[in-house]
Amino acid sequence: MSEQVERATERKARVKWDNLLRISMREAGVTVALVLIVLFFCVTAPYFATSGNFLKIFVQIAINTVLAAGMTFVILTGGIDLSVGSVLALCTVVGATIMTDERLAPGTSIALAFAACLGTGAICGAINGWVCERWKLPSFIVTLGMLNIASGLARVVSNNSTITGLPQPFVDFGNMIFFGVFPSIFVIALGVVLIGWFILRFTVFGRFIFAIGTNEEAVRLSGHNPSAIKIAAFTISGLTAGTAAMVYLLRLNVGSPIAGIGYELNAIAAVIIGGTSLSGGKGSIIGTLVGACILQVLSTGLQLLGAEDNVKPIVIGAVIVLAVILDTYRNKFLRAMESRRSDG
Amino acid sequence: MHGDEPSRPRAETIANAESPILKLQSVGKRFPGVVALRDVSFEVARGSGHVLLGENGAGKSTLINLLGGVLQPDDGSIWFDGAPYRPTSPLEAIRAGIRVVHQELHLLSNLSVAENLLFEQLPSRRGLVSFRDMNRRAAELLAEVGLDVSPTMEVGRLGVAQMQLVEIAKALCHESKLLVLDEPTATLTVREVDRLFEILHRLKAKGVTTLYISHRLEEIYEVGDQVTVLRDGAHVTTRALAGLDIPDIVKLMVGRTITGQAPIDMDAPIGDEALDVTDLKLTDESPAISFSLRKGEIVGIAGLVGSGRTEMVRALFGADPKAAGTIRIDGQEVDIASPKDAVAHGLCLATEDRKGQGLLLEMSCAENMTITDLLRVSWRGLLQRKQENDNAQRLVRELRVKTPSIHQAVRTFSGGNQQKVVIAKWLFRGPKTLIFDEPTRGIDVGAKAEIYELLGKLALEGKSILVVSSDLPELMAICHRILVFSNGRITGEVPRAEFDEHRILSLAYQEYSRVRAS
Numbered sequence: 001m002s003e004q005v006e007r008a009t010e011r012k013a014r015v016k017w018d019n020l021l022r023i024s025m026r027e028a029g030v031t032v033a034l035v036l037i038v039l040f041f042c043v044t045a046p047y048f049a050t051s052g053n054f055l056k057i058f059v060q061i062a063i064n065t066v067l068a069a070g071m072t073f074v075i076l077t078g079g080i081d082l083s084v085g086s087v088l089a090l091c092t093v094v095g096a097t098i099m100t101d102e103r104l105a106p107g108t109s110i111a112l113a114f115a116a117c118l119g120t121g122a123i124c125g126a127i128n129g130w131v132c133e134r135w136k137l138p139s140f141i142v143t144l145g146m147l148n149i150a151s152g153l154a155r156v157v158s159n160n161s162t163i164t165g166l167p168q169p170f171v172d173f174g175n176m177i178f179f180g181v182f183p184s185i186f187v188i189a190l191g192v193v194l195i196g197w198f199i200l201r202f203t204v205f206g207r208f209i210f211a212i213g214t215n216e217e218a219v220r221l222s223g224h225n226p227s228a229i230k231i232a233a234f235t236i237s238g239l240t241a242g243t244a245a246m247v248y249l250l251r252l253n254v255g256s257p258i259a260g261i262g263y264e265l266n267a268i269a270a271v272i273i274g275g276t277s278l279s280g281g282k283g284s285i286i287g288t289l290v291g292a293c294i295l296q297v298l299s300t301g302l303q304l305l306g307a308e309d310n311v312k313p314i315v316i317g318a319v320i321v322l323a324v325i326l327d328t329y330r331n332k333f334l335r336a337m338e339s340r341r342s343d344g
Numbered sequence: 345m346h347g348d349e350p351s352r353p354r355a356e357t358i359a360n361a362e363s364p365i366l367k368l369q370s371v372g373k374r375f376p377g378v379v380a381l382r383d384v385s386f387e388v389a390r391g392s393g394h395v396l397l398g399e400n401g402a403g404k405s406t407l408i409n410l411l412g413g414v415l416q417p418d419d420g421s422i423w424f425d426g427a428p429y430r431p432t433s434p435l436e437a438i439r440a441g442i443r444v445v446h447q448e449l450h451l452l453s454n455l456s457v458a459e460n461l462l463f464e465q466l467p468s469r470r471g472l473v474s475f476r477d478m479n480r481r482a483a484e485l486l487a488e489v490g491l492d493v494s495p496t497m498e499v500g501r502l503g504v505a506q507m508q509l510v511e512i513a514k515a516l517c518h519e520s521k522l523l524v525l526d527e528p529t530a531t532l533t534v535r536e537v538d539r540l541f542e543i544l545h546r547l548k549a550k551g552v553t554t555l556y557i558s559h560r561l562e563e564i565y566e567v568g569d570q571v572t573v574l575r576d577g578a579h580v581t582t583r584a585l586a587g588l589d590i591p592d593i594v595k596l597m598v599g600r601t602i603t604g605q606a607p608i609d610m611d612a613p614i615g616d617e618a619l620d621v622t623d624l625k626l627t628d629e630s631p632a633i634s635f636s637l638r639k640g641e642i643v644g645i646a647g648l649v650g651s652g653r654t655e656m657v658r659a660l661f662g663a664d665p666k667a668a669g670t671i672r673i674d675g676q677e678v679d680i681a682s683p684k685d686a687v688a689h690g691l692c693l694a695t696e697d698r699k700g701q702g703l704l705l706e707m708s709c710a711e712n713m714t715i716t717d718l719l720r721v722s723w724r725g726l727l728q729r730k731q732e733n734d735n736a737q738r739l740v741r742e743l744r745v746k747t748p749s750i751h752q753a754v755r756t757f758s759g760g761n762q763q764k765v766v767i768a769k770w771l772f773r774g775p776k777t778l779i780f781d782e783p784t785r786g787i788d789v790g791a792k793a794e795i796y797e798l799l800g801k802l803a804l805e806g807k808s809i810l811v812v813s814s815d816l817p818e819l820m821a822i823c824h825r826i827l828v829f830s831n832g833r834i835t836g837e838v839p840r841a842e843f844d845e846h847r848i849l850s851l852a853y854q855e856y857s858r859v860r861a862s
Binding site for chain 1: 682
């Protein structure tokens with residue numbers, strides 16, 4: 001009898017340990033990869049292991065991290081958002097136009113610009129989602145359309161020119177650095193990731209995001225409306241594009257209609273390297289953060305090693321594909337672990 | 345890894361009429377942490393109909409996959425047609441003369457019937473596909489299985505039963521020596537099953553051996569001479585089928601006897617009307633359907649596959665649009681335009697396609713169970729994991745779901761356990777009316793009995809239950825009343841006292857024969 005109890009507790013402990021392992025496995029592999037890459041460059045690349053260099057990396061990953069955080073929501077539902085780069089451009093010109101309006105006090109203009117950036121992004125995202133769901137269209141096509149529309153609107157709003165002369169307090173905030181290595185914009189990016197992680201992990205909405213990516217029809221037949229959740233996911237992606245636009249303004253201090261070209265692809269790459277499945281249902285936003293770090297560390301590290309600009313994209317491209325290949329092995333390993341458990 | 349390969353005796357290399365077509369010697373197969381087959385040895389006589397039986401998880405599927413070249417054995421050896429047989433791919437198996445028709449359909453739904461049938465050897469002229477030859481050959485194969493569809497029709501537009509027949513026709517186009525059929529009749533109607541048996545008899549006359557797997561025990565006598573029973577990955581017996589009756593076989597399979605098939609208390613009182621459907625029409629042209637359901641009542645829906653049963657329950661549940669009809673729940677007229685509306689009015693639907701429409705396969709047992717009512721396990725939009733886990737634990741206990749943990753992905757579950765998860769997720773929502781579409785399809789005998797018991801318990805609690813099933817004895821065992829569908833309309837309503845297989849079947853065929861007569 002007592003032996004039985006003992007065995008039961010033992011099994012319970014093993015199940016618990018396995019669960020922990022399973023949950024952390026998703027991020028663990030890619031995090032180990034990041035650490036190895038960082039160590040490699042620390043040893044081989046001159047100046048890599050300096051606080052100045054890390055500061056530079058943190059500055060550079062902020063925009064992509066924010067975009068990729070929102071992108072994670074859309075990809076988890078099984079969609080894709082190609083419009084974030086040009087929505088970011090539209091938001092920068094909207095924000096910069098408001099901030100440079102001389103009729104407004106600096107404090108008011110910054111607050112208004114912040115609201116307008118986020119609002120514009122959210123509206124673009126909501127339109128993406130609504131059109132996809134209303135006419136049951138693939139998000140690839142709809143957001144490709146939005147990519148062009150937002151880009152055109154950005155030119156119209158800005159009169160095809162860059163907007164400079166942002167208020168000084170705003171510029172100063174963008175230049176702030178905490179503890180010597182953490183720039184303010186990186187802290188914002190971390191905040192966005194943290195919020196995203198919380199939503200995905202602890203809310204009913206987050207559960208629906210994963211469920212829809214796993215089997216949308218089953219969610220519908222369970223008495224829910226997947227369309228509403230999917231539109232919300234696109235709205236979040238638009239919202240982060242607006243937030244990324246603020247980060248862009250903080251970093252570069254100009255609103256530009258040609259900002260953000262190709263950013264959507266970097267964001268997608270970060271999500272995929274971070275272990276989120278393009279077909280939806282599996283992934284994590286922490287993985288996305290690590291994925292964004294890997295992309296930037298590679299880029300900076302290769303530069304410090306003296307690699308030519310032409311070589312960088314070749315290496316990064318190979319890494320993206322490699323990440324997906326490794327992902328298939330990880331999934332195999334996880335499945336094997338699971339069938340072992342179902343035996344026990 | 346595998347046992348010492350016997351040196352080839354000359355007699356066995358020469359195929360002759362007396363030597364077995366297939367011989368397994370101490371075959372074993374392990375998966376990480378699971379022994380799927382251990383020390384299995386038996387022979388299949390040349391030209392015979394051999395039936396393979398066992399509950400889900402007994403190792404049938406693994407054995408089929410070894411024969412089909414999908415998996416390779418870890419131990420032991422297989423001899424086919426007198427030679428050692430060790431295929432490393434399905435193609436090698438087909439080339440050696442073994443053809444497997446899997447239970448899960450492997451068709452390319454965007455291609456035509458003909459393209460699917462002849463996919464592995466498209467008729468061509470000078471490197472270009474000859475569509476005329478292809479369609480002609482396909483038409484011949486379709487005629488052989490008695491499937492009346494155009495070879496150019498897209499497979500995705502066929503019903504499940506028709507797809508199953510295409511799959512069988514596909515197997516026929518190769519000259520195979522051994523045909524392995526895994527649950528071929530699971531989705532077929534009586535008429536189609538008869539047709540299949542006819543084909544099998546014809547193949548047998550040509551000398552083709554069949555290895556036949558089915559959960560419908562009454563039909564194995566039609567096709568089998570010999571039977572092999574597996575239990576927990578081990579070989580139980582191989583013997584002549586003659587002289588064995590169904591209870592004997594079930595006893596061999598489960599190692600225990602299941603008493604009766606109707607654990608339903610038919611004397612319990614039936615309550616007031618719970619659901620009333622008046623003049624429900626799927627399209628403007630389709631016939632109007634009317635019926636009602638009372639509290640504590642289990643009503644069966646019988647009919648041939650494709651007779652509109654699934655379509656009707658889906659429209660009732662709001663899963664598909666309907667053209668007209670009034671639905672009353674507890675006397676109140678309600679508007680059901682989506683599953684969301686239906687669920688809000690206390691309806692639920694356990695769909696025919698468990699994996700595709702019922703479950704979140706990659707997600708955990710607990711997450712699947714609570715998806716119907718996340719509000720109950722959350723507070724202001726935040727998930728309360730303790731509550732969720734407690735509820736899942738309770739449901740796992742109540743429904744006797746076999747799993748080491750509620751965090752296990754339901755993908756790894758057997759069919760019976762998956763169905764229990766589907767039922768659990770609806771019980772969690774607390775519905776008043778439960779609709780089940782083929783609730784026991786592809787489920788082993790033990791789990792079936794448990795599900796019947798559960799339906800009986802739910803009825804006793806005063807819930808109304810609608811069961812669509814192609815298994816008529818099943819409906820006759822568990823229902824108070826049976827509605828018979830034929831070609832989209834209800835052709836009859838049979839109360840329990842008048843249950844009669846022959847009468848129900850003739851009602852099911854009624855509309856079809858009339859169509860043909862006109």
